[in-house]
Amino acid sequence: MNIVLSVRQFLNDMRRQKLRTAMTMFGIFWGTCAIVLLFAFGKGLTEAQMKSQKGMGENILIVWPGITAKEFNGLPRGRRIRPTDDDVRFLKQNAQTLAHISPENGRHMTLKYGRQTHRRFVDGVWPEYCIMRNIIPQFGSRFINEPDLQNRRRVIFLGDILAGDLFGDSVSAAVGKRILVNSMPFTVIGIMKSKEQNNSYRGRDNRTAYIPNTTYQAMFSERHSDDFVAQHKPQFTGEIARQEIFRILGEKYRFDPTDEEALAVWDTTEGFAFLKTFFMAFSSFLVGIGFATLITGAIGVTNIMNVVLEERTKEIGIKMALGARKSTILWQFIFETLLITGVGGVLGFAFAYGVISVVPMLNLEEFIGIPTIDGWGAIMMSCLLGLVGLTAGIFPARRAANLQPVQALKLF
Amino acid sequence: MSAIMDMKQIRKVYQTGKVTFEALRGIDIQVERGESVAVVGPSGSGKSTLMNLMGCLDVLTSGEYKLDGELVNTLTSNQLADIRNKKVGFVFQAFNLLPYATAYENIEIPLLFARVTGRKRRQRVTELLARVGLADKAANKPTEMSGGEMQRVAIARALANDPEIILADEPTGNLDSASGGEIVKLFNELWKQGKTIIIITHDASIAGQTQRIIRLKDGAVDGNGDLR
Numbered sequence: 001m002n003i004v005l006s007v008r009q010f011l012n013d014m015r016r017q018k019l020r021t022a023m024t025m026f027g028i029f030w031g032t033c034a035i036v037l038l039f040a041f042g043k044g045l046t047e048a049q050m051k052s053q054k055g056m057g058e059n060i061l062i063v064w065p066g067i068t069a070k071e072f073n074g075l076p077r078g079r080r081i082r083p084t085d086d087d088v089r090f091l092k093q094n095a096q097t098l099a100h101i102s103p104e105n106g107r108h109m110t111l112k113y114g115r116q117t118h119r120r121f122v123d124g125v126w127p128e129y130c131i132m133r134n135i136i137p138q139f140g141s142r143f144i145n146e147p148d149l150q151n152r153r154r155v156i157f158l159g160d161i162l163a164g165d166l167f168g169d170s171v172s173a174a175v176g177k178r179i180l181v182n183s184m185p186f187t188v189i190g191i192m193k194s195k196e197q198n199n200s201y202r203g204r205d206n207r208t209a210y211i212p213n214t215t216y217q218a219m220f221s222e223r224h225s226d227d228f229v230a231q232h233k234p235q236f237t238g239e240i241a242r243q244e245i246f247r248i249l250g251e252k253y254r255f256d257p258t259d260e261e262a263l264a265v266w267d268t269t270e271g272f273a274f275l276k277t278f279f280m281a282f283s284s285f286l287v288g289i290g291f292a293t294l295i296t297g298a299i300g301v302t303n304i305m306n307v308v309l310e311e312r313t314k315e316i317g318i319k320m321a322l323g324a325r326k327s328t329i330l331w332q333f334i335f336e337t338l339l340i341t342g343v344g345g346v347l348g349f350a351f352a353y354g355v356i357s358v359v360p361m362l363n364l365e366e367f368i369g370i371p372t373i374d375g376w377g378a379i380m381m382s383c384l385l386g387l388v389g390l391t392a393g394i395f396p397a398r399r400a401a402n403l404q405p406v407q408a409l410k411l412f
Numbered sequence: 413m414s415a416i417m418d419m420k421q422i423r424k425v426y427q428t429g430k431v432t433f434e435a436l437r438g439i440d441i442q443v444e445r446g447e448s449v450a451v452v453g454p455s456g457s458g459k460s461t462l463m464n465l466m467g468c469l470d471v472l473t474s475g476e477y478k479l480d481g482e483l484v485n486t487l488t489s490n491q492l493a494d495i496r497n498k499k500v501g502f503v504f505q506a507f508n509l510l511p512y513a514t515a516y517e518n519i520e521i522p523l524l525f526a527r528v529t530g531r532k533r534r535q536r537v538t539e540l541l542a543r544v545g546l547a548d549k550a551a552n553k554p555t556e557m558s559g560g561e562m563q564r565v566a567i568a569r570a571l572a573n574d575p576e577i578i579l580a581d582e583p584t585g586n587l588d589s590a591s592g593g594e595i596v597k598l599f600n601e602l603w604k605q606g607k608t609i610i611i612i613t614h615d616a617s618i619a620g621q622t623q624r625i626i627r628l629k630d631g632a633v634d635g636n637g638d639l640r
Contacts, residue, residue, distance in 0.1 A: 318508045321469060322569070323497020323525040325490050405496070406470040409508070 048369025124216025
């Protein structure tokens, strides 16, 4: 059959049944839009969550002091286990599973520069802390180094937001400036490059200040640290690293290495794995909803085509009387359905794409990430739409093609 | 002359739920090549059913129907479609033109189904439009034409693939007498050019212009002679 005539017939039908065709197309439009948007937002959100989870560092274990819950070698339970910096150093030298380690000591302090005064969290750490936590100094600045630590220097590294709070517009000139920390002068040595992080146990890194742990301990006469952060080597799991820490410290403090209460451990990789599973389920759920919408749209198209068939029966009869074969009638209907689903689908896709392009301008990245459609998603979407169109078209088309010409003409 | 249509003991039974209705009760009809025949009879006598069977628009319940020597009962749906496309041209009372297509496009349809390509097709449509006197109405849609014009487009369409047989069901039924007269004139011309013409009609004056009249009554042939 002539394509031009088919298209004209289709357009004619559309004119005659504007509302109905529009509603049908809207069904497919909305289904497509929903799938694409849900898929894109799901993906964006997942990636944003993963990225900000990584902002806290990868393969990180955080270990706090604990109290034994098991008796061991004649020692009672309920003993407090509180590792010192020497223990952390011992772990650094002896633990096979760990790549980096640093004690952490912190409290809120008053930071003052010029007229700006802010009460913020100040963390005493070791130099390798920045490697573990993906803290990258801005150009022309640096993090705490080994000499700072050994000499208990009064130097301070600032989170980017905190630096902005203190220095305002002159952040770029902050390095080398003196600020007062609890009335003691400190030299700013570095400012953090902005990073995403949605997960922490004592405030975001971008609002925190870092000083050498030795300086911190000297300021407050501390011998112990609040906790220590360890990064295990990628070839080991968090659990194996935890067991090694328990074995080494268990020998020293004489507690049962299987006593999980002896030290409190947060294995962030566990959370990471959970997050991955959760967001996979979440994405599947969203796509499921979109898919259901699309199916509803397809059922709508099938219905419409059935009604169209009723209306067009006579026309089918005329065509059959003029020599149209079954296959011609079949293809005409399939063509029309594909056109409806195709146009609806393309519009839906375009609209979704528009929405996705606008979203990054709304500065919501921290909360919803950047929604993205990948090439495979688009191809899969097209195939899915084609399938929906074909399925929706095939039933009415078969019914139409199986009519006897006289039935279609309603001559009897 | 040889019989182009040979029907023996044709029966057609319609079944609707538990109700059966025998529209044709075993009729025998032969139509010779190049003959013009009128089928007349009161409403419900089976005229239209006969035309549907003759034109392969419907399948018979029992009997034997040979069209141009081919046993129609045994043909596939595609073969039947080809017969409707090339061997038989239909003219209906209600014109049955596609409402959204122009006169030109309506005439073009059987040629499209016959896969007649490009220039040949355009040539043929133009020729047919001229033949029915509508060369200037090629771009008109059915709603922009009179009844007579529409029926002439329908006749041009029926002639598209140069069929041997023209089947017309009350072709003047919806027309005024002047237009009806023109249509009948057109049929006469076609007959003179060698087409086999079968016209179903109530109109005695149209029947009177054919070579032979077949009278149907209650699904059976009531005489086979000349009623003039």
